Amino acid sequence: MESSREAATMSSNSGHVALENVDIQTEIFGDDGLLRSGLKLNHLRMIVAIEDSGQISAAAEALNISQPAASRMLSEMETIVKTPLYERVARGVVLTTFGEALARRARKIMLELREASREIAELRSGKGGSVFIGAVTAPAMSLVVPAIKQIRTALPGIEVNIQVETSNVLARELLAARHDFVISRIPDDLNPRLFEVQEIGVERACLIVRSGHPLLQKGVATMADLTEYDWVFQPPGTLLRRTIEDMFLSRGVAVPENIVNTSSLLLTCAIICQTDAIAPIAIDVAHFLAAQRSRASDVRVLPIDFEINVRPYSLITARERALPPSARLLYDLVLAESRKGGT
Numbered sequence: 083m084e085s086s087r088e089a090a091t092m093s094s095n096s097g098h099v100a101l102e103n104v105d106i107q108t109e110i111f112g113d114d115g116l117l118r119s120g121l122k123l124n125h126l127r128m129i130v131a132i133e134d135s136g137q138i139s140a141a142a143e144a145l146n147i148s149q150p151a152a153s154r155m156l157s158e159m160e161t162i163v164k165t166p167l168y169e170r171v172a173r174g175v176v177l178t179t180f181g182e183a184l185a186r187r188a189r190k191i192m193l194e195l196r197e198a199s200r201e202i203a204e205l206r207s208g209k210g211g212s213v214f215i216g217a218v219t220a221p222a223m224s225l226v227v228p229a230i231k232q233i234r235t236a237l238p239g240i241e242v243n244i245q246v247e248t249s250n251v252l253a254r255e256l257l258a259a260r261h262d263f264v265i266s267r268i269p270d271d272l273n274p275r276l277f278e279v280q281e282i283g284v285e286r287a288c289l290i291v292r293s294g295h296p297l298l299q300k301g302v303a304t305m306a307d308l309t310e311y312d313w314v315f316q317p318p319g320t321l322l323r324r325t326i327e328d329m330f331l332s333r334g335v336a337v338p339e340n341i342v343n344t345s346s347l348l349l350t351c352a353i354i355c356q357t358d359a360i361a362p363i364a365i366d367v368a369h370f371l372a373a374q375r376s377r378a379s380d381v382r383v384l385p386i387d388f389e390i391n392v393r394p395y396s397l398i399t400a401r402e403r404a405l406p407p408s409a410r411l412l413y414d415l416v417l418a419e420s421r422k423g424g425t
Contacts, residue, residue: 119162123195126188128155129167129177133185134258137174159184190403193259197406211237211408216245216252216264219347220285220364221395221420225265229415233408240408248320248345249395253277256400262409263399265416267321280397282420286365287322287390292355293380302385305335312340314350314361325392326362355380362390 124145131141142152160167167181177185200211217226222244230242245255249266256264257276265282268274289308297303297311309330315323330337342353350361351371371381397417399405405413 116162121159121162125155125159125162126191128152129159129181129185129188130192132156132168132175133177133182133189135174136176140174189259193403196259200406211239211406212241212243213406213409213412214243214261215409215412216247216255216261216266218249218252218266218285218395219246220287220366221265221283221416222246223364223370224366225282225416225419228419229412232415233412236411237408242412246347248316250320253398256398259400259403262405263397263413265395265397267393267395268398276401278399278401280417281394282397282417284394285322285392287325287362287392288365288368289384289386289390290354290361290363290368290371290381291384292358293382295358295382295384297360297384298382302387304387305330305333308360309336309338311338312342312357312359313338314342314344314353314359316345317343320345322362322392325390329388329390351381360384 127145128141131144132138135141135144138152138156139149142149145152147155156168163180163184165180166178167184168175168177215226226244233240233242245252245261247255250269252261252264252266253269253272255261257272268277268279289303291297297307300307315326317323327337342359344350347363347367350363353359354361365383368381368383372383397413397420399413
């Protein structure tokens, strides 16, 4: 009887050991199951390119391969993960829930590889490395420029890459891992849980016109004075434009009809200096332009009887994405600059 019980106990224990081994194997090997099934780096690049472009042809072009080769890669991926990753729609393709999950992880992997490459290059060269940031115009002028002056003292060899664009563009560039951090706002159509946000300032805007503009002779312009002139706006849906349009509507004044849309500050200034058009821009930028010894000095701030305050902007990073040391230093310097303005 004792031997039978002992045998049963040993059998039971061996069963537990076997189960534990299975659990351990699952824990150890489960995460790389896709790799053992044949998932490759180019597959990850492809799923990210598909999510970014929504078209197989565009994804193929981004990877510098033919469209049939891209289609084969997608088929290989679906075989590996054993589930559909995309669906065809009228204008291209959209990722399924499974495809979105894979793309999200793939993007993080690609980012980590980029950071590894950056870190190795920094160690090899002994320089400060590279930082990739984006900013809307006002804080680019008032915060980023002073911060760059300081970081060049701490890291003389650093390379700073700056994109000045609208918040709609910058937030998506951040999610696509093309920026370390951005100074902007989170667009209404993006999930705020994707970001870490540190509010740092309110953008004050003004209206600019050319030197000699008829409204400058009046002294102080009202909202009603503005509708008969041409306007240069940022593209539809951008925050500064919506702010101005809402101000017209809230005062019962007709929104201007003769409009040129552009996100280019240079083109905005060119139009302003050669016509009687009006444009809204950040006050810091307007003061900078008016101080230059060039045709840009033809720009004047139009006195108005109302204020233009745009929604606060923030330092924004992607959630669960650590900043590399050089980017962290620049981030901290920008934050410090913003606090100087608040004191």
